Amino acid sequence: MATTKIVILDALNELLKDEFKDFKWRLSNSDASIPRGRLENADRHDVVDLMEQHYTSDAEKIAVRTLRNMKQNALADRLEGKQEVQEDVPAGAGASSSAKPVPAQTAGVTMTITSNGGTVKAPVVHGCTVNGPMTFN
Incomplete structure (x- = not known):
């Protein structure tokens, strides 16, 4: 099964530059926000690490909610479904x-x-x- 970090990273890799910037902005302006200074120069890998550190077991849920708020519903749906997909098919x-x-x-x-x-x-x-x-x- 894919790890949460890999699943979130795969979703973030689908975002264009401005969409990724919007994603980071939303993370820094949410209820349990990550400080803007930590996100300012963060690349996709850094954002995933920060999300896991800051949100722990809720990182995937926060990513899905943030994507939905951005109207990236197809990507959010795909992210939600990925945890159930087996990595190794028999x-x-x-x-x-x-x-x-x-x-x-x-x-x-x-x-x-x-x-x-x-x-x-x-x-x-x-x-x-x-x-x-x-x-x-």
Whole structure:
């Protein structure tokens, strides 16, 4: 399982320069803020370390809340879901073309996305090998 620090770092790496600056500003202006001087010249790795030191076990929740406040909801959703994804998928696991569902332990990751007339930003599949058909509905 991915560590909290890696999960947060992955999310911060998705932010553009101005978005990252906004993220740091929000951390320094929150209820339990990190001092502005500590964040001023901090890069993404430094921010993750500061968050873990300052917020301890709540660092991921604070990151999600901050991203949501920035209207980075897709990134916040992805950050929330990453802790549940296994890093090492068992051998033989992958997509299934059968009509019946495959348990999550065997398939690796199962996702259900619904929309009631809005736009759905679906996950991007990259950095993997797919043996067999893959269906997106």
